[in-house]
Amino acid sequence: MRNLAVIARRELAAYFGAPLAYVFIVVFLAMSGALTFKVGYLLETGVAELGAFFRFHPWLYLFLMPAIGMRLWAEERKTGTLEFLMTLPVTPVETVIGKFLAAWIFAGVALVLTVPVWITVNWLGDPDNGVIVASYLASWLLAGGFLALSACASAMTGNQVIAFVVGATLCFLAMMSGVDIVRTAFEGWAPGWMIDTVVSLSALNNFETISQGVIDARTLVYFVSLIVLGLVANCAILEFRKP
Amino acid sequence: MEPLIRIDRLTKLFGPIEAVRDVSFSVDRGEVVGLLGPNGAGKSTTLKLLAGYLAPTSGSASVCGHDVVASPLAARRSLGYLPEGAPLYDEMTPSGFLDFVARVRRLDGRARRDAVAAAARRLQLDGVLRQPIGTLSKGFRRRVGLAQAILLDPEVLVLDEPTDGLDPTQKHEVRALLREMAGRKAVIVSTHNLDEVEAVCTRAVVIAAGRVVADGAPAALATRSARHNVICIRVAREHAASAMDAIGTVPGLVAVDRPAATGDDTEIRVMAGGDADLRAPLHRALVDREVAVLEFWREPGRMEDVFRQLTRQVGEVV
Ligand SMILES: Nc1ncnc2c1ncn2[C@@H]1O[C@H](COP(=O)(O)OP(=O)(O)OP(=O)(O)O)[C@@H](O)[C@H]1O
Ligand SMILES: [Mg+2]
Numbered sequence: 001m002r003n004l005a006v007i008a009r010r011e012l013a014a015y016f017g018a019p020l021a022y023v024f025i026v027v028f029l030a031m032s033g034a035l036t037f038k039v040g041y042l043l044e045t046g047v048a049e050l051g052a053f054f055r056f057h058p059w060l061y062l063f064l065m066p067a068i069g070m071r072l073w074a075e076e077r078k079t080g081t082l083e084f085l086m087t088l089p090v091t092p093v094e095t096v097i098g099k100f101l102a103a104w105i106f107a108g109v110a111l112v113l114t115v116p117v118w119i120t121v122n123w124l125g126d127p128d129n130g131v132i133v134a135s136y137l138a139s140w141l142l143a144g145g146f147l148a149l150s151a152c153a154s155a156m157t158g159n160q161v162i163a164f165v166v167g168a169t170l171c172f173l174a175m176m177s178g179v180d181i182v183r184t185a186f187e188g189w190a191p192g193w194m195i196d197t198v199v200s201l202s203a204l205n206n207f208e209t210i211s212q213g214v215i216d217a218r219t220l221v222y223f224v225s226l227i228v229l230g231l232v233a234n235c236a237i238l239e240f241r242k243p
Numbered sequence: 244m245e246p247l248i249r250i251d252r253l254t255k256l257f258g259p260i261e262a263v264r265d266v267s268f269s270v271d272r273g274e275v276v277g278l279l280g281p282n283g284a285g286k287s288t289t290l291k292l293l294a295g296y297l298a299p300t301s302g303s304a305s306v307c308g309h310d311v312v313a314s315p316l317a318a319r320r321s322l323g324y325l326p327e328g329a330p331l332y333d334e335m336t337p338s339g340f341l342d343f344v345a346r347v348r349r350l351d352g353r354a355r356r357d358a359v360a361a362a363a364r365r366l367q368l369d370g371v372l373r374q375p376i377g378t379l380s381k382g383f384r385r386r387v388g389l390a391q392a393i394l395l396d397p398e399v400l401v402l403d404e405p406t407d408g409l410d411p412t413q414k415h416e417v418r419a420l421l422r423e424m425a426g427r428k429a430v431i432v433s434t435h436n437l438d439e440v441e442a443v444c445t446r447a448v449v450i451a452a453g454r455v456v457a458d459g460a461p462a463a464l465a466t467r468s469a470r471h472n473v474i475c476i477r478v479a480r481e482h483a484a485s486a487m488d489a490i491g492t493v494p495g496l497v498a499v500d501r502p503a504a505t506g507d508d509t510e511i512r513v514m515a516g517g518d519a520d521l522r523a524p525l526h527r528a529l530v531d532r533e534v535a536v537l538e539f540w541r542e543p544g545r546m547e548d549v550f551r552q553l554t555r556q557v558g559e560v561v
């Protein structure tokens with residue numbers, strides 16, 4: 001537990017010590033702002049709510065989370081520090097969780113920096129702040145799920161570009177399993193329960209459920225499972241990739 | 244008593260490559276073992292197995308009685324390890340890096356600051372403590388890696404090429420450090436520097452093509468040199484003939500080279516059989532014939548020759 005915090009701390013410092021962090025935060029704020037105001041017409045619709053703002057998060061995260069996660073292991077493998085890290089008296093589980101937490105906290109910081117948008121809508125009108133809080137939670141959970149998948153991809157390779165591409169693909173699969181195209185592909189031949197399962201496994205659907213203000217146990221379990229699954233796979237890949 | 248480091252029939256295959264094959268040796272407290280061998284011999288692989296970074300194909304290793312596979316954490320707590328090439332986090336400063344290692348190794352507050360300060364002082368890092376590691380020179384990087392390894396004064400030190408890239412003064416410092424620590428710890432250093440082995444190691448283990456080909460005190464290994472027990476005599480050129488006569492009267496010599504003239508001097512090399520010390524009789528014979536001896540010395544036997552001899556043999560066998 002204690003080592004976990006030590007690892008996470010070092011990793012967070014590494015994020016903020018590299019230009020990537022600031023590039024990421026600027027890109028995230030600029031893109032989410034642009035999408036919200038230009039594409040989502042936040043101001044023109046005249047409705048004081050942040051639906052438009054959160055609606056684009058899954059699509060932003062599809063490449064931003066792999067960008068945060070890609071360095072977690074691939075960089076250490078490339079520079080050789082993995083050997084140093086893995087021969088310290090820490091368990092791989094502590095290292096895996098510590099690294100993930102650092103990335104997740106970093107994503108959380110980026111999210112917190114969007115609070116001015118929230119303040120703006122409160123100043124413009126009278127939004128349902130409960131829904132907005134739920135949406136922030138959904139957004140952060142989704143980021144966590146994607147980061148866990150991206151960390152897995154990073155553990156597979158010493159090449160950050162490959163880690164990014166594989167990570168983005170994994171996130172895409174997790175996200176798309178519930179959209180209409182996939183659903184139609186299953187309809188007609190697959191039994192109803194199977195379609196329901198595939199749809200319920202979609203990160204997008206679960207994200208939308210919470211961001212409508214409905215925080216039910218099933219969706220929370222979904223995101224927590226996605227994260228845990230990613231971390232377990234991460235540990236397994238590390239063990240398996242031991243030369 | 245269980246030795247601090249025990250390596251038992253350790254084998255590591257990378258697919259078809261036999262990096263390490265049946266390597267066994269142990270290191271007791273007070274020993275500094277120099278691990279020698281040509282490039283690709285399997286030195287680093289052996290050390291990685293010992294540090295628990297690689298999983299052995301077969302065989303076992305233990306540190307302070309803790310098996311490195313079955314109880315890796317306990318083994319690592321007693322182990323200070325410098326990986327090959329001293330990989331470090333470039334974006335951190337030495338002070339931040341050492342602080343991180345101290346935290347992972349469960350030091351708190353004052354004890355942590357003291358340990359970091361002591362290690363930094365020992366490796367003379369004070370001037371660069373706040374400079375990002377990525378901008379340090381190669382020698383300083385190596386010293387940061389060493390500082391990290393000795394940070395908690397571990398019982399077992401495993402250092403892969405610790406003096407590679409250090410300037411002569413720093414090499415000397417690190418050797419002094421190793422000698423100073425030697426009494427209390429078990430130390431393994433891998434190196435290509437044979438002088439270093441003679442200077443600091445109590446034992447040398449030579450591996451070639453993944454196998455141990457020699458294990459013994461450096462001085463004992465040096466006696467396996469073809470030049471061992473060769474005596475060189477340098478005389479003035481006009482005395483060469485009478486010197487040869489004198490040498491002819493000494494029993495027990497197995498070989499006498501032809502005199503080699505260099506300038507006004509002549510050098511004669513003779514070899515005694517086995518370990519027989521024929522210096523006194525030789526010198527007496529020369530003095531009796533009134534030969535003016537300019538120089539007279541016994542070759543100590545060179546590690547370098549032994550190293551080449553040992554590692555060549557293996558190459559031929561394979
Ligand atoms: N990850 C790996 N995959 C495949 N082969 C490897 C791997 N690591 C090492 N080897 C091989 O194992 C052998 C031993 O390598 P090792 O690094 O232990 O040599 P070394 O004695 O440390 O050499 P050097 O003096 O050059 O450092 C070499 O043939 C090397 O190519
Ligand atoms: Mg090596």
